[in-house]
Amino acid sequence: MSDTNDTPGIVVTGTSGRMGQMLVRLILASDRARLVGAVERPGHAWIGRDLGEAMGGAPVGVTVTDDALAAFARAQAVIDFTAPAATVEFAALAAQARAVHVIGTTGLEAEHLAKIKAASRHAVIVRAGNMSLGVNLLTRITRQVAQALDADWDIEIVEAHHRMKVDAPSGTALMLGEAAAEGRGIALADHRDSGRDGITGARERGDIGFSAIRGGDVVGEHDVIFAADGERIVLRHIATDRAIFARGALRAALWGQDQKPGEYDMIDVLGL
Numbered sequence: 466m467s468d469t470n471d472t473p474g475i476v477v478t479g480t481s482g483r484m485g486q487m488l489v490r491l492i493l494a495s496d497r498a499r500l501v502g503a504v505e506r507p508g509h510a511w512i513g514r515d516l517g518e519a520m521g522g523a524p525v526g527v528t529v530t531d532d533a534l535a536a537f538a539r540a541q542a543v544i545d546f547t548a549p550a551a552t553v554e555f556a557a558l559a560a561q562a563r564a565v566h567v568i569g570t571t572g573l574e575a576e577h578l579a580k581i582k583a584a585s586r587h588a589v590i591v592r593a594g595n596m597s598l599g600v601n602l603l604t605r606i607t608r609q610v611a612q613a614l615d616a617d618w619d620i621e622i623v624e625a626h627h628r629m630k631v632d633a634p635s636g637t638a639l640m641l642g643e644a645a646a647e648g649r650g651i652a653l654a655d656h657r658d659s660g661r662d663g664i665t666g667a668r669e670r671g672d673i674g675f676s677a678i679r680g681g682d683v684v685g686e687h688d689v690i691f692a693a694d695g696e697r698i699v700l701r702h703i704a705t706d707r708a709i710f711a712r713g714a715l716r717a718a719l720w721g722q723d724q725k726p727g728e729y730d731m732i733d734v735l736g737l
């Protein structure tokens with residue numbers, strides 16, 4: 466594609482979503498990237514409309530499409546906060562187009578992750594359950610604290626999100642759980658305790674517990690609790706604005722332009 470502006474062209478998938486609209490506004494205001502495409506699911510009311518008008522503002526010259534491959538072919542990066550099945554499909558198409566694929570989608574299962582890994586043989590993929598600087602720093606701190614304490618300190622992760630969130634535990638909670646498990650030298654899969662209900666029995670020593678609160682318009686709150694006899698440490702991150710995730714994703718899309726094909730995370734992008 467010939468274009469006089471040589472900043473990376475970016476496609477936003479799930480463009481009408483909470484994160485999609487946040488990303489569109491950020492990219493349109495940026496002098497480091499251009500918005501070159503907007504993708505929504507087939508049948509969505511915005512398909513065929515100018516994106517700016519669909520968002521209730523002035524035209525921006527980008528028509529919302531459900532033809533992801535055609536959109537990706539014009540782009541240097543795809544920023545994707547959608548749903549697991551869509552993200553897996555987009556990973557293959559972004560790799561085909563050799564575009565950097567930034568994945569914020571959470572709720573990905575092993576089968577999805579395997580397909581994303583396969584796509585990363587051909588293109589740069591940056592994936593993180595949370596794109597904010599604060600949470601990624603918190604994973605480092607969590608790992609360090611877990612490393613310093615033994616299993617007399619019970620680890621519990623409590624998260625809160627808005628009423629529309631469809632997956633639990635959150636991607637962030639799982640990142641924090643992985644960091645705690647790594648610090649303690651155990652595999653999270655062997656010690657994960659989520660969804661307590663009924664006569665659960667006493668807590669297993671060494672387990673990492675997860676609890677999820679859903680309600681209202683909570684953007685995202687995460688506590689990592691280390692609870693021992695007589696004392697407790699609580700590490701907390703509170704997100705009050707989705708712009709923190711969008712800024713991280715755009716930074717990842719730009720960073721990815723200079724990388725070799727492979728799967729990366731925000732720790733790589735931020736150099737933490």
Ligand SMILES: NC(=O)C1=CN([C@@H]2O[C@H](COP(=O)(O)OP(=O)(O)OC[C@H]3O[C@@H](n4cnc5c(N)ncnc54)[C@H](O)[C@@H]3O)[C@@H](O)[C@H]2O)C=CC1
Binds near residue numbers: 478483505507547597
């Ligand atoms: N990694 C991070 O920092 C963050 C991750 N997220 C995650 O991002 C995802 C989206 O979150 P929200 O924006 O709040 O959800 P949302 O429900 O507001 O938006 C999702 C959008 O994806 C679209 N979509 C679904 N299937 C599609 C398909 N096949 N093709 C094109 N578009 C499709 C939907 O129509 C919708 O517009 C969730 O998994 C959420 O957990 C959210 C915030 C931060």
Ligand SMILES: O=C(O)C1=N[C@H](C(=O)O)C[C@H](O)C1
Binds near residue numbers: 571626638685
């Ligand atoms: O769905 C959300 O809203 C969020 N999802 C991510 C997660 O699952 O952790 C990140 C953030 O907490 C907001």
